[in-house]
Amino acid sequence: MFFGGGFPSSNVHVYSNGRMRYTYHQRQDRREHQGDGGLGLFVQLMPILILIVVSALSQMMVSSPPYSLSQRPSVGHVHRRMTEHLKVTYYVSENFAEEYTGTNLKNVERSVEDDYIANLRNNCWKEKQQKEGLLYRARYFGDTELYQRAQKMGTPSCSRLSDTLTCLKFW
Known part of the structure; x- marks a missing residue:
C-alpha cells in the first residue's frame, strides 16, 4: 500500500x-x-x-577534536604533548602548534584534562563494579580463594583519579 x-x-x-x-x-x-x-x-x-x-x-x-588521549595515526594524532597543569599526555596533528596558541591552547588543554578525568571516573566505576562482582560471587559460592583475590584486587584508575583531584585542589 x-x-x-x-x-x-x-x-x-x-x-x-x-x-x-x-x-x-x-x-x-x-x-x-x-x-x-x-x-x-x-x-x-x-x-x-x-x-x-x-x-x-x-x-x-561534526568536526573531530584537535587531540586524542591515545595515539591515532589514522586521524593524524601522532605528536605527543602534555598539559601544563595536570601533565596529561595527549596526541595532536602536525600543524597543531600553528593553529592553537594562547587562549585556544588553554581551552584545548582544559578539554584534554576534562576528558582525562571523565575517563578515569568511568574506569574507576568499572573497576569497582568488577571488584564488587567478584566479592559477591565469592560470598555466594563460599570461595575463600576468590574472596582473597577480590580483596587484593586493585583499582588503579581510582588511585589515579584521587591523585588527579588532589592536584586540582592545589591549582
Whole structure:
C-alpha cells in the first residue's frame, strides 16, 4: 500500500449467514492512478530522502577534536604533548602548534584534562563494579580463594583519579 499498491483485487471471501460465497471485485481506481507513478512515487519516498539528506548534513557538520588521549595515526594524532597543569599526555596533528596558541591552547588543554578525568571516573566505576562482582560471587559460592583475590584486587584508575583531584585542589 505504501508504494501505490493496495489490497488484493482478486477473489474476496465474504461470509454471509454462515456460508462462504465468492465475489469478484475489480479496482478501477488503481488503474486510474498508475499514470502519475513517477510523481506519486517521489512524494512517497520524500520522507526517506529527507532523512538521508539530514543525516548526511549532520555528519558533515561534526568536526573531530584537535587531540586524542591515545595515539591515532589514522586521524593524524601522532605528536605527543602534555598539559601544563595536570601533565596529561595527549596526541595532536602536525600543524597543531600553528593553529592553537594562547587562549585556544588553554581551552584545548582544559578539554584534554576534562576528558582525562571523565575517563578515569568511568574506569574507576568499572573497576569497582568488577571488584564488587567478584566479592559477591565469592560470598555466594563460599570461595575463600576468590574472596582473597577480590580483596587484593586493585583499582588503579581510582588511585589515579584521587591523585588527579588532589592536584586540582592545589591549582
